[in-house]
Amino acid sequence: MASNDELTVPQEDLAQAWQRTLPERLHGGDKAEVLADGADPQTLRVHIQSAGHQMLDFDFSVQYVDSREIHVELTDVEKDGQTVDERNDTIQELIADYRRHLHECAQALHHFTHA
Template identity: 45%
Template sequence: MDRPLQMDQHSLVTAWKEQLPTTMDDGESFRVLADDGNRSSLLIHFDAAGHQAYSLDFRCTYVDSREVAVDLLDVEQSGRHTDERTEAVQQLAQRYTRQIHECAQALQGLTNP
């Protein structure tokens, strides 16, 4: 049976900040913030490694205590909005989406006790 997320948002953000680096490559950085508009969502910002200077923003929403929905919100290159349909951006978006899902899966012991 699907159960709603019971974990408070502050604890969830802390757990994600600790777990997410284990899925990332060297040189990449990220920020995890609470989504003030939805207590079941997190806002995750990635700065990609390399000379392309891409940054991607995602919303990760807990559908229930085990499953997350991931939405790409924004893509920037060197601080400017850029087309998210390019192959390079699509590859980054897919990789970060996979990392978000891996992190959510690793945290199921906390989110789905």
């Protein structure tokens, strides 16, 4: 069944709202950058630098399915600028953690996205 509940917020406004809200959801020291995806108006690109000694960077694609629901896809994990195998347990835990934070951020922005 198709949803009439489409996202109507301008992509740049949405990216800015995510940029303000996501850092509040992350662990202290983690850094996030949120950009509009130039190829898809329903998608944001999220880059997260994890704090600590690991020097890991995570890239996610966050696509709005409708005004409330998002689909999160991991696009890359790097350590010191080199792509790493994301299958190790520590990285899998971080990925799961960041996915949860991304969903929390989307929930926190419901008032903004659900007009």
